[in-house]
Amino acid sequence: MTSEIITIGDELLIGQVINTNASWMAKALNESGVDVRQITSVSDTGDEITRALREAEERADLILITGGLGPTNDDITKDVLCKYFHTELVNDNKVLNNIQGFFQRKGLALTELNRKQALVPKGSTVIDNPLGTAPGLAFHKNGKLFVAMPGVPYEMKHIMQSFVLPWLQNNYPGSIIIHKTIMTQGIGESFLAAKIAPWVDGLPREIKLAYLPSPGIVRLRLSIKGKDRDIMKRLLDREVEKLMKYIPEYFWGFDDEKLEAVLGKMFKKTGKSICTAESCTGGYVAHRITGVPGSSSYFKGSVIAYDNHVKENLLKVPPDLIEKYGAVSREVVEKMAEEACKLLDSDYAISISGIAGPDGGSAEKPVGTVWIAIAGPDVLESKKFLFGDERDRNIVRAGNAALGFLRSVLIQKEGAG
Amino acid sequence: MTSEIITIGDELLIGQVINTNASWMAKALNESGVDVRQITSVSDTGDEITRALREAEERADLILITGGLGPTNDDITKDVLCKYFHTELVNDNKVLNNIQGFFQRKGLALTELNRKQALVPKGSTVIDNPLGTAPGLAFHKNGKLFVAMPGVPYEMKHIMQSFVLPWLQNNYPGSIIIHKTIMTQGIGESFLAAKIAPWVDGLPREIKLAYLPSPGIVRLRLSIKGKDRDIMKRLLDREVEKLMKYIPEYFWGFDDEKLEAVLGKMFKKTGKSICTAESCTGGYVAHRITGVPGSSSYFKGSVIAYDNHVKENLLKVPPDLIEKYGAVSREVVEKMAEEACKLLDSDYAISISGIAGPDGGSAEKPVGTVWIAIAGPDVLESKKFLFGDERDRNIVRAGNAALGFLRSVLIQKEGAG
Incomplete structure (x- = not known):
């Protein structure tokens, strides 16, 4: 079983968009035991798409296509597929109903352009796309399967998971x-x-x-x-x-579990709660924790104390502590964590203060210096980290370090693991 | 002038690595006025690489190749190129000197494997690679140019900038x-x-x-x-x-500017400050705002009020307001925004309360319902949004809606734009 992936879109060929769809699909195919022989990106042009289809058909048994199924003028994949498979566009009432429902739920009126999306190539298998308006389309030809999917990543993933991967499992249970x-x-x-x-x-x-x-x-x-x-x-x-x-x-x-999801399970198990007091991470840790469905049962809230006055007024960090040790110090993060527990009525708190960059560094405390503390029942621990020069990466690394630190404290104190 | 890009490597076809090289090269070519007709990824196999070369040669004038130039067994591009251009590998002393210098600087001894990297196809143009051990290789054939580069992104970029792009400027100053x-x-x-x-x-x-x-x-x-x-x-x-x-x-x-960066410029221009009071977005908006370098000059901080008690205790939302209208309501977000301005000593505040999902929805307020308010000097505006079913996307969409809402208020009230 050999497959190929064709990703369609000028945005790929001018380098505006990185082809994450291709790697996601390649990974999914690979895990189903299917070799990917070639990945091809071509522009939104009839001749180029047709050529790519013809060449892939010669080499592979399964051809996955993404892009160009949208409602606008630059979306021509559907017309090209009609010509390639010698068929024509016909209206599909089920698809039209889905589109109407999609817009109704949003309280929006249906435009003529959206109505066009209910046109599908006659004889193709129409694959339901509940996340968008363009359905997936499958074509069988001489024992080979072609599947065209929208280029929007989560719509493509849905069609892969609901149609392509189950089809593979049923038809090629081999290796x-x-x-x-x-x-x-x-x-x-x-x-x-x-x-x-x-x-x-x-x-x-x-x-x-x-x-x-x-x-x-x-x-x-x-x-x-x-x-x-x-x-x-x-x-x-x-x-x-x-x-x-x-x-x-x-x-x-x-298996690509998220650190915040692992922590979520620990909090649910122990019945304890968590909050954050963040300076340099600016809400990133709270954002990570609240990305987990159901986090409202253990996450109380946060104080993002970017300005030192917020550290002083809300988190009761004494001004002379900041003056003596600096806002990026063991003394300040420990106070922030302790006060956050009280203020947000939480069992545990993560606090973070650091220099994300590009400005604000010094010889003593260069950009990338981050102090993190964890406070909880009978526990107050803090650690200093030195990350790198890049603001975005420093924020992410500080977030992962804080969540990892919290995990080790929870194992130690709560026996959760 | 038409070009194609061939990226070689099993890691691309099993989806382990996202093809960022291809988009970087495509963008660079495009900005030099060169069309990229196709991007092709193939495995580290002689037959596949040869076929990709042959097909690209039929269509394009410039063929850029990355990957497979390293020292290990799975790197076969150099051998394939020799066969393709009917030539053989010969030792290049300049390359050998570069490799020796490279290892000397790192204080490492030269292995036999590294010495092999000084072998280059006879008749090819050897392109200096000061950042690694594998040189770039250029081949001229019937007026077409082939350039093979290492797959390590910064080595590829160096060869693009030192050789390919200058060559294009000299030879195709046109379009x-x-x-x-x-x-x-x-x-x-x-x-x-x-x-x-x-x-x-x-x-x-x-x-x-x-x-x-x-x-x-x-x-x-x-x-x-x-x-x-x-x-x-x-x-x-x-x-x-x-x-x-x-x-x-x-x-x-x-031109792919970020919404939060546009807002940052407005705040710097007007000298005003901003804070957030977030419920369902859980710090995402604060994270976006603080992702902008220099945001500490206008961002004061946030209260993430996930728990209703935090809304009541810190943001002074009266419990009966929550009881009467619900936490996701105009009344509650407006109060949150007003109080955040006071509490965080900020000119403007964004407040957000909604149902991100998957749980917490009702017939009256389904998952995806989000209220957003903006408070500021003489202004208090609020809007209701209805997004979709997916938690992650709801958070991102609410964040973009809040930032866009803030922008329109700032234009209206501050004349910033």
Whole structure:
């Protein structure tokens, strides 16, 4: 089973948009045991799309296409598909109903342009798209399957998950790939590699290891390919168990779970609550925590104290403490965390103060210096970090460090894990 | 002048790595007036690379290749290029010196594997790579140019900037492309299209229009291709000016500027300050505002009032107001905004309360219902929005709506724009 991906859109060829759709689809296909032979990006031009379709059809059994299904003039994929499969556009009442419902829910009137989206190539399989107005379209030809999907990432993902991946599972149950991702926080890629080197040396040949670093988080992905899911899973689990012993203090989860979701489970289990008092992260940690569905049951709120007066007035940090030690200091973050617990009536608090950059650094406290404290029942701990020069990355790294720090305190104090 | 990009590497086809190289190169070529006809990703396999080269050669004058030039076994691009151009590998002393210097500076010994990197295809133009060990390689064939570069992004960029782009400027000083992106907020793609339809109808044929939607923001990209930058710029500016008249209330900036950065300039200009009082967005708006370097000069801080008690205790929202109208109501957000101004000693405040989902919706107030208020000197305005079902998108859309709302109030009250 060989597949190809065709992503359509001028925005890709002028470099305005990074092709994240292609990598998402490639990953999903790969995990279903399907090889991706080529990824092709072409412009919104009839000739180019047709050529790409013809070439992909020669090489692959499954051809996935994204882009150009929208309602505007630059969206021509549907017309091109009609010509390619020698058919014509016809109105589809089910799609029209979906579009009408979509706009009704938003309290908006239907435009002529939206009505056009109910036109689908005759003979194609229409795939429901509840997240948007353009349906997915599937075509069967000489035992090959073509699936055209909207370019909007979450609409594409929905159609992949509701149609393409189930279709693969039903029709090509053959070879499988299993991945297991081990999430770590608080250690850099090369140090992690050195730490687990003896384990890597003993890794069975069937298991492939990849390092996937992002700011503050390193993921280790193990992959195994084969026929028998049970045997593969057992082999993988055994190796993961061995690996854990090398990195107990850095490991926090599996399979692209989010650190804030892991914490959420711990709070739900212990019945404890959390709040934040943030300076340099400016609400990023609260945003991460509240991104988890159901977080309102344990997250109380935050004070974002960007201005020192807010630290003094709301968080009761004495002005002379700021004057003596600076706003970025152990003394100030510890006070911020303690007061946040009281002010927001919360069991635990994360507090953060640092220099995100590009301005505000000094020889003593360069850009990237961040103090983080955790306060809770009978606990007040703080740590200093030195990140890098880039504002955006510093905010993300400080956020991951704070969540990782909170996790280790919760394990220690609440026995949650 | 037509070009193609071939990116080589299994990591692209299994979706492990997002192809940022391709978009960077496409953008650079495009800005030099060179069309990119196709972007192709293939695996580290001799047959696949050869086929991609052959097909690209048929269509394009300039073929840029990245990846597979490293020292390890999976790097086969150099061997494939030798076969393709009927030549052989020979040692290049200049490259060997560079490699030796590279390792010496790092205090590392040279391995046999690294020494292999000094082998280059006979007859190729060797392009210096001071940032790594694999040089770039250029091949001329029937008036066409092939350039192979390492896949490491900063090494690729260096070779593009030191060799490919200067070569284009010297050999094809002719045609140029200018883009202008118009940023809008507060109107969906299809409604925007309907609104500007008369303008689209009158658009000169040389100008191409594309719609680029993301949650809460739609970008309109105008592109023009030609020889005379001044004439093109004038034509583009004239059309942008006409377009503005159709969408004054939705337009807020140009060329992928960020909405929060536009607001930052307004605050710096007026000397006014801002704070937020957030419920359902959980700090996301504060995070957006503080993502802008220098935001500490106008951003005071926030109260994230997730728990109703925080709304009552810190933001002085009377409990009976919440009981009577609900936490998601005009009355509550207006009170939150007014009190935030006082509490955080700020000229303006954004307040937000809504139901992000997946839980918490009702028939009267379904998931996606969001109230936003803006308070300021002599101003208190509020609006109700109805977004969709997805938590993440609701948070982003509420954030963009709040920032867009604030912008319109600032224009109206401060004459900033």
